[in-house]
Structure formats: C-alpha cells, structure tokens
Amino acid sequence: MTKVAVIGASGYGGSEVLRILQTHDEVEVVYLGGNTNAGQSIGTTLGNFYDINDMTMQNLSLHEVATQCDCIITATPHEFLVKILHKEILKQCVVIDLSADFRLKNPLKYQEYYHFVHENLELLADSVYGLCELNKTAIQHAQLIANPGCYPTCSTLSIAPLLQQKIIDTKSIIIDAKSGVSGAGRSAKLDNLFCEVNENIKAYGLINHRHTAEIEQNLSNIAKHDITISFTPHLIPMNRGILITAYANLESHYASITQRDLDNIYKQFYYDKYFVRVLENGTPPQTRWVRGSNFTDVSVRLDSRNKRVIMMGAIDNLIKGAAGQAIQNLNLRFGYDENKALKNIAMFP
The missing domain is CATH 3.40.50.720 (NAD(P)-binding Rossmann-like Domain)
Known part of the structure; x- marks a missing residue:
C-alpha cells in the first residue's frame, strides 16, 4: 500500500x-x-x-x-x-x-x-519529465517527476511519430490548439467569468504562451536537434478538453507517402501504449470521446495537394493533461499496472 x-x-x-x-x-x-x-x-x-x-x-x-x-x-x-x-x-x-x-x-x-x-x-x-508514453524507464526510477502540461502532452503525442521518423520538415510546424476553461485553474479571473467566455472563442498567449517552451523542448528531444514552432492556443466555452490541430510540410523524399503509410507509422509507434488510441484514415479526434478519461486520441491526415500532413489529437486537460497522468506516473514509479484506477472510458453525452 x-x-x-x-x-x-x-x-x-x-x-x-x-x-x-x-x-x-x-x-x-x-x-x-x-x-x-x-x-x-x-x-x-x-x-x-x-x-x-x-x-x-x-x-x-x-x-x-x-x-x-x-x-x-x-x-x-x-x-x-x-x-x-x-x-x-x-x-x-x-x-x-x-x-x-x-x-x-x-x-x-x-x-x-x-x-x-x-x-x-x-x-x-x-527531475524526470513525466510524459509516460515517451519516458517510461526514467519515470520508474525517479524521485522528482515533473508532470507535463496539458497542451504539451497533446501536442507532443500528436506529432511524435512523424517527427521521430524524420518525415516532416521541422522548420514548418504550426500548432493550433483549443482548450476548455478549466485549463486556467479554479481561481477567479475576469477573462474566465461566464459572460466573458460563453458564446465566444478567442486566441490568447500569442507568440509567447508558456507552453511553447515545453513543447519545443519535447519535440527537440525527439528530433535530436533544436526545433522552434508556431503555437497559438484558443479558449473555448466548454469545461474541459483540448484539441490539437498541427500542420507540417512533408520532407521532399516523402512526397509519395500514402495515407495508409501514415496510419501504420502511428499504429506502430503506439502499438503498446494503452492510453493512446490511433484513429485511422485521418478521422478527426473529438474532445467528447476522451472527456473524463485518461486516453489520448490521435490521428494524421495526408494533404497530398499541398504536400503537408495534418496531425491531430484530443485529451481531457484535467485527466491526461494533469491528474490522470500524475496517477499514471505514480503507477509506473511504484510498480503498479500503468492503467490502475484509470480505465474509465469517456463520459457520453
């Protein structure tokens, strides 16, 4: 115990x-x-x-x-x-x-x-960075675990497979992110009042949002060279959830890659990762399919006309983006099944 x-x-x-x-x-x-x-x-x-x-x-x-x-x-x-x-x-x-x-x-x-x-x-x-799917061995022996941020968790897991395989141009990564209001915490703030948030969508933290540095650190570690990104988050009038839509150009020698190739890369990368579900054929993830759960839904879509890829992900910012990942880290560190107490599927509707 x-x-x-x-x-x-x-x-x-x-x-x-x-x-x-x-x-x-x-x-x-x-x-x-x-x-x-x-x-x-x-x-x-x-x-x-x-x-x-x-x-x-x-x-x-x-x-x-x-x-x-x-x-x-x-x-x-x-x-x-x-x-x-x-x-x-x-x-x-x-x-x-x-x-x-x-x-x-x-x-x-x-x-x-x-x-x-x-x-x-x-x-x-x-300290050990606690993104469980990418840092499992180090987490198992850590005394201080830095639980990842919500945007970095979803962004990194959405982009990692193609980045590791060197399929995308690392100078071209753009991340469009959307989050529910709970991501700002429970303390009272003018921008988070009901009448300020309801029936409204806005971008915030342009250019220098705090999570930019964390995402760049993660992607740089995967690519093994420094990466800078364009990252723009948006506030959405819902309680919880994060949706990531990221864009990157294909490297020229992958111009003939197919949708099936991309799907297989994601499935192989996450084949033993219980909490990452790969949606095939470029199916866009939805926040309601992960709400209240520790799952990350990821997907990739080939844009052959523009020689780009669209990388997508969805999480519950309070579960996989915070508390659930903390328990996942606890399970790994203390030798329990990684999914212990975390098997709940999303609430619906």
Missing part, C-alpha cells in the same frame, strides 16, 4: 487526483493540503466528495508531510514548489509535481516564459 499526500486538493487538478485515487486499491490518501481551505473537510469544500471523503484539509510544512507518506502529489501554482523543495524531502518520498516548476531543463526559459529566476538548479537537473 502506497501512502499518498495531495497538496492543492481543492483545485481542479488536485481534486481530480483525489477523485481518481478514491478507486485506487493500492493507495491510501493520508494527507490533503490546502491553504485557504485549511481546517475544512474536503466534502464541505467540494460537494462531489460529500459523505464519501471526510478528510480535513491541513496546511503543514512540506517536510512534515514528507514524513507521513511515500509520495506527495502537488497541484500548486507555478513557483510554489521550487522555493520549498529540497533533497532531504526527496530522500523521504517521491514528489510528482503538476506545476511547471521542474519541466524545463534550461533554467533561463523560466525567466522568459514564467518571469521568475529558477534557483533550484540541482533538483531541476535531477
């Missing part, structure tokens, strides 16, 4: 972690952390836990929490964990962090994209 603490349990990501762990028969949740809700029961703070989980949220130091558990899952704001995490804590337990604090290996990127100076360089170097 693995003892787990969840810090930031009342937010969207943290509450989904707790909800999933309710069905994990190899895990005991021993601590729920929260700042503004300390002293309240989780069932009072979040009505979906009423009469199911009566644990009281607390606000102990990270060191105190580490003495109680085998794993801490932190669903906290960026720049929170980086200031308080140190090696002594990692000697006591595994930490899986849902924030961006340990995702980017180049510390200068934190100044550029997150506007803070990363001073925890030793742990940054030791």
Whole structure:
C-alpha cells in the first residue's frame, strides 16, 4: 500500500487526483493540503466528495508531510514548489509535481516564459519529465517527476511519430490548439467569468504562451536537434478538453507517402501504449470521446495537394493533461499496472 499526500486538493487538478485515487486499491490518501481551505473537510469544500471523503484539509510544512507518506502529489501554482523543495524531502518520498516548476531543463526559459529566476538548479537537473508514453524507464526510477502540461502532452503525442521518423520538415510546424476553461485553474479571473467566455472563442498567449517552451523542448528531444514552432492556443466555452490541430510540410523524399503509410507509422509507434488510441484514415479526434478519461486520441491526415500532413489529437486537460497522468506516473514509479484506477472510458453525452 502506497501512502499518498495531495497538496492543492481543492483545485481542479488536485481534486481530480483525489477523485481518481478514491478507486485506487493500492493507495491510501493520508494527507490533503490546502491553504485557504485549511481546517475544512474536503466534502464541505467540494460537494462531489460529500459523505464519501471526510478528510480535513491541513496546511503543514512540506517536510512534515514528507514524513507521513511515500509520495506527495502537488497541484500548486507555478513557483510554489521550487522555493520549498529540497533533497532531504526527496530522500523521504517521491514528489510528482503538476506545476511547471521542474519541466524545463534550461533554467533561463523560466525567466522568459514564467518571469521568475529558477534557483533550484540541482533538483531541476535531477527531475524526470513525466510524459509516460515517451519516458517510461526514467519515470520508474525517479524521485522528482515533473508532470507535463496539458497542451504539451497533446501536442507532443500528436506529432511524435512523424517527427521521430524524420518525415516532416521541422522548420514548418504550426500548432493550433483549443482548450476548455478549466485549463486556467479554479481561481477567479475576469477573462474566465461566464459572460466573458460563453458564446465566444478567442486566441490568447500569442507568440509567447508558456507552453511553447515545453513543447519545443519535447519535440527537440525527439528530433535530436533544436526545433522552434508556431503555437497559438484558443479558449473555448466548454469545461474541459483540448484539441490539437498541427500542420507540417512533408520532407521532399516523402512526397509519395500514402495515407495508409501514415496510419501504420502511428499504429506502430503506439502499438503498446494503452492510453493512446490511433484513429485511422485521418478521422478527426473529438474532445467528447476522451472527456473524463485518461486516453489520448490521435490521428494524421495526408494533404497530398499541398504536400503537408495534418496531425491531430484530443485529451481531457484535467485527466491526461494533469491528474490522470500524475496517477499514471505514480503507477509506473511504484510498480503498479500503468492503467490502475484509470480505465474509465469517456463520459457520453
């Protein structure tokens, strides 16, 4: 039995972690952390836990929490964990962090994209990026796992097969992304109010969205050379879900590639990846087919007229893009079946 603490349990990501762990028969949740809700029961703070989980949220130091558990899952704001995490804590337990604090290996990127100076360089170097489908072996031995962001998860899994096979021109990658409102978190913001979001679609974070650096890091690691992309996210008036539509030119020596060839590349790349479903014949993924699940649906469509490919993906930003992937990382790290507590299919309608 693995003892787990969840810090930031009342937010969207943290509450989904707790909800999933309710069905994990190899895990005991021993601590729920929260700042503004300390002293309240989780069932009072979040009505979906009423009469199911009566644990009281607390606000102990990270060191105190580490003495109680085998794993801490932190669903906290960026720049929170980086200031308080140190090696002594990692000697006591595994930490899986849902924030961006340990995702980017180049510390200068934190100044550029997150506007803070990363001073925890030793742990940054030791952290393991937790994209389970591409980094399984390292995750199994990690003490600090940086849970990937939602856009980077979906973008990377959508593009990786063709990138690894050197089929696309890496200078031509354009990613059009759309996300539900929960991706912005639970705190009140003017841009996320109902009347601001309802019946409206808008682009945001043009040119310098925070996840640009993370996506470029992932794609560069796969291609084994530096890659820059054009990435434009959009806010969609729905609660949850991410849809990626990415475009790239074919390399000239693949001008005669067929749709069947592309499908086979994706199926072979993901043949043993339980949580990635390859839709054939260029079938466009839909967010409703993954909502509430840990699945990623990917697809590729040949645009022979323009000698391009369209690479598509869909995830639930709160599950595969956050909490579900954190549990997937926990399962890998502690030797459980990778899909334990994560087998739910999407809710429909």
